[in-house]
Amino acid sequence: MSDLLYGLNDNQRDAVLHGDGPLLLLAGAGSGKTRVITHRIAYLIAERGISPYQILALTFTNKAAGEMRERVDNLVGESADKIWVSTFHSTCVKILRRYIDRLGYERDFSIYDSDDQKALMKEIIKSFELDPKKFKERTFLNVISSAKDEMLFPEDFARENESDYNMKRYIEIYTEYQKRLRSNNALDFDDLIMLTVKLFREEADVLDYYQERFRYIMVDEYQDTNTAQFQLLALLSSKYKNLCVVGDDDQSIYKFRGANIHNILNFEKVFPNTTTIRLEQNYRSTKNILAAASEVIKNNNERKEKTLWTEAGEGDPIIYARLDTDYEEAQTIAGDIRKKVRDEGASYSDFAVLYRTNAQSRIFEEKLVYEGIPYRIIGAINFYSRKEIKDLICYLKVVNNGSDDIAVKRIINVPKRGVGATSIEKISRFATMNDISFYDALSHAAEIPGTGRSLKGINDFLELIDSLRYDELSLESLIRDIIDRTGYQKELEAEETPEAEARIENIESLIDKVVKYEEETDEPTLSGLLEDIALVADIDTVDMDSDQVKLMTLHGAKGLEFPYVYMVGMEDGVFPGGSAIFMDDEEELEEERRLCYVGITRAKKLLTLTGANQRMRNGKTEFNRPSRFIHEIPRYLIKQVSGAMPKKQSFSADEGGWYTPSASGGSTYSSTAARKSTPKNKNNIFSNNPYITKGMGNTSSGSSSSGSASDTGKPDYAVGDTVSHVKFGEGTVTGMVDKGGNYEVTVDFEDFGPRKLLSSFAKLEKI
């Protein structure tokens, strides 16, 4: 008992010791909320004699679930694996696999990811004879998803919108979409939650069973729950009322995905006799970082007041750098990281670069490669959404569930079997007319006129799937069989391109995942494997400890922490994003501000904010003013450091180098958004900033002085010279390109091969 409470602060202890009844934990960033949940679970088991079977802990990501289980394991010991720790979605899948037949679905249903949804919606748009140019799949899917998040079935949605003529089409499409999902025996992600709620509402015995089973429910990241998830929780907890939710309304950043902030704001009203405990002591960041975060979030109106505090020291000021271009922004950060690793003993894994949109990652990637810094981009492309992987998974899906028309259509002509779009169209129509699945219609292809030429391919396909269904050896042999018999890998091998090479590697890691699943699962099944694949995101498998700089969106960073955090693209129009400003949408701006708060509070030791006068976006050059969030941080917390001289002010074209911004009072900028909105602070708050110094702080990246490149001249080496580099050793200079005073030097290193480096950053010494 004393063990379980050791090291907890008063509020944390109160939360752990709370007995029965609803409990709301308002847990600020870095306040040790996972610790509280895990200790509370341990306390319930050890001290209150609750059976581990009766505890349900819900999270949003598999990663969070995994971490929580691991930590509970350490506290509770072996009985911990009896505790049901999982995501909302996999919990619902488990329940539905048992009882969904009561709702008229088969229990071996497929789970549709967003690609599958799009494919299905595309078909519907076509069958409604709508112009696909005018009507995007996403538009309809977004409406449907919002309806499902709000627990509106097609009938409910129709009722709610019956008076609105414009909604007529949406109603029809939603109805059709749901009908087709059912005939494909498929559920989309939203269905998983919505149908579980429906099941609980309609089948009293099922609800009762799970109420008895889960007498104690814990929910992490509660601020991100949507209405459907809320109802799920309300139903499950209505008997014993032991619902403990942990969340931070200031970190609600998924409104666009249906998260309902009122779930947390109104929790006390909805659940009478709620005990509310605030966890306000922060164990992560310095005072300065915390102060910056608090000052920013203060500007939001719709929030629960709370004040984070820390026993940590002031720490370094927040660094703010306004660079000339996005290119320089990336370059400066890459240099700064290298400098800190070299001179301050930091590890690459101590750094995170956070941006608003994935599209911003590219340029950082480029610069990090130049600098020879190991990095990992997180979340941009999901492993399972790669073409080759999706193709192979669709084979698995078809073997598992022949009703899955979307999967069948995707692979019927992959690899090429001479079954083209027209044949598919004809068979599809035949299937609809006879009310059978597309797969079943394939075996009647001979009766369908106009499919003669593709008949052989179709029969080959049917034969293949049929024989795969008799492969009962193992999942590994099944996937290998698919790869062999489709000739997928051979086809790629024949290509002999780097892309094909990469795909082969991906296929190999898919096999690895299948093998791993089979090893780690008690009773591996094909549908279990597919479920794992559908519900486990790429980010879940990222090893955060590996020694690489992490690049990700601000959204992706939630729940993580790093000693050094760079928030980049701090410009109005980029962050906060265009629509929040352009539409003058206060609600959306508040969501962006929460995102900013999330970003700031990821930093433990040093927070660096950067922006650029000029940046390329969507193929066009933009000029944005500094982010309004920068202005919301009081100036005494900030140390502004310079970037490069804006090119426009540099009359001699070749004169690059660095300068002190105090000379011109920050930066001159023009803005496309300037006319639209007026920021609260009209003057640049940094114009008289006493903190202005040259370079990236005192731990400057060396951009102003170090290296062989001087501010004015060429490096002292030239093509053909032998040079040495701290990391890469010796090599020969094979090329130099002038980039406005800075040189892109190509060096052929003896041990590392040819590499491109920038003279201003890379310390190259002539030998």
Added chain:
DNA sequence: CAGCCATATCTTTTT
């Protein structure tokens, strides 16, 4: 039917 070139589009996205 398949491969190639032209045009459109471009927040965020735990599952």
Added chain:
DNA sequence: GATATGGCTG
């Protein structure tokens, strides 16, 4: 600028 889709041609 990069990618995905659509239309055209072989």
